[in-house]
Amino acid sequence: MQANGRFTTAIHICIFMQIKGDEKLISSQVLADSVKTNPVVIRRIVARLRDNDIIGSVAGAKGGFFLKRPASQISLWDIYQAVRETDLFYKPKKINPECxxxxxxxxxxxxxxxxxxxxxxxxxxxxxxxxxxxxxxxITDLKKSDFC
Amino acid sequence: MQANGRFTTAIHICIFMQIKGDEKLISSQVLADSVKTNPVVIRRIVARLRDNDIIGSVAGAKGGFFLKRPASQISLWDIYQAVRETDLFYKPKKINPECxxxxxxxxxxxxxxxxxxxxxxxxxxxxxxxxxxxxxxxITDLKKSDFC
DNA sequence: CTTATTGTAACTCTTTTTGTTACAATAAAA
DNA sequence: TTTTATTGTAACAAAAAGAGTTACAATAAG
Incomplete structure (x- = not known):
């Protein structure tokens, strides 16, 4: 996976939460099942989204995550900025002072x-x-019931 | 270094070759010194630029590389495409068929x-x-002589 | 023939990312 | 108040990607 695996997963999380998390908290375990990964991986991505006011969380039993803003006010650029680690392009650190x-x-x-x-x-x-x-x-004419 | 270290290095190589390689072959050793890396690393990047008709090469003693087109006809997009390995963004390979x-x-x-x-x-x-x-x-008011 | 150079394979080392285990902190619920 | 479910995070292991290195065949100049 590349540096941007987080980006696509974060989008997954946000879509999932809009559809399924309406008025309900979603746990990292449920998200992990949907994404097919480990709950800790989810919590790490959510931590970044939380730092950027995209997602909120509630600790304790029956806790979980929720979208902190309407999905219509969360852009892919917001998400990209939240989860990206490094710059898009590399700038050299080894410099040859004679060149x-x-x-x-x-x-x-x-x-x-x-x-x-x-x-x-x-x-x-x-x-x-x-x-x-x-x-x-x-695309899917989906009913809330018919997905994980 | 990130996935795009190659891109910046490839730009470095092309600029170097335009200025210094006018009518002259540049060896991977000279480029490696300028970039502060190993000649093989340079040859690997050049191989991609060669496959994309940006750079040509001559084997044997006194061999080396040359720009295959005028520098005014080599865009950063050409270089980016030549050296990039993976897609800009990741698309998931693990799919949950129940979600x-x-x-x-x-x-x-x-x-x-x-x-x-x-x-x-x-x-x-x-x-x-x-x-x-x-x-x-x-920027530098450079004379051909005054760089490595 | 000798020498300088590319092209490439094979391998190691380093860095980045992902996955996993573990556990304190927290809050609901029994 | 004890049990249980959950987040938050640290610590570490595993996997993947990149960069660096060694080695050497192929090639061409001199």
Missing amino acids: VVSMNLSELVDGVYSEAELAMKSALAPVKVSDLSARLNK | VVSMNLSELVDGVYSEAELAMKSALAPVKVSDLSARLNK
């Missing part, structure tokens, strides 16, 4: 890399969790 | 992920290796 190219490379690519990231933002920001849920509904 | 969200997630994110990639292309494609070299020239 003008090496010395200036970071500065040279800096502008373009920022542009690329902004471009990505412009693609991800307009898409909300609710848009994906709506499309899922359209 | 509608899991079952349809790939299809749900597919469109947005493509849009994000296209957005990135629109940022990277207009920038050519020659643009970066030109800016390097402006």
Whole structure:
């Protein structure tokens, strides 16, 4: 899996919670079953979403998670920012002080890399969790009962 | 280093070759010194650029690499495509057949992920290796002699 | 022939990510 | 108040991806 496995899983979590978590707390175990992973992996991703005010949590028996905002106000860009660890592109740390190219490379690519990231933002920001849920509904004509 | 270390290094190589490799072959050893890595690492990246008609090579003594096209016709998008291994975003391989969200997630994110990639292309494609070299020239007022 | 170089395989080392175990903290419920 | 279900997190193991290294056949210049 790549650095962005978290991103796709976080989207999964948010869609799941919109559909299934309406007025109800969802546990990390239920999410883990849906995603086919370990509850701790879920809690780690949720921790990042919690830090970014996307998800809230309740401890103790019958505790769990809930969406902290309407799904229509959670964009894929919000999620991407919450769960990403490293920069989109790598900037070199080993610099050869005797080479003008090496010395200036970071500065040279800096502008373009920022542009690329902004471009990505412009693609991800307009898409909300609710848009994906709506499309899922359209695809599957789903009833709340008929999924895990 | 991340998955995209290759990308930045490949840009480094191309800029270096435009400035220093004018009418001259550049060896993997010289590039490795500039990048502060091993010649084999360079040859591996160059192999990808070669497969994409960005760089050509000559074997044997006094052999080396050369830009196969004018630097003004090599975009960062060309380089990105040449050296990238995995998709920009991860699509899940473990699918839970009992969960509608899991079952349809790939299809749900597919469109947005493509849009994000296209957005990135629109940022990277207009920038050519020659643009970066030109800016390097402006920054450093470089003479061919004064770098490694 | 000798030498310098690419191309590539095979392997190790390092870093990143994911998975797992364990347990304190918490709150519901009996 | 004890039991139970749950989050939060630390610590560690396993897996995957990358980068670095060694080795060597193939090639071409001199």
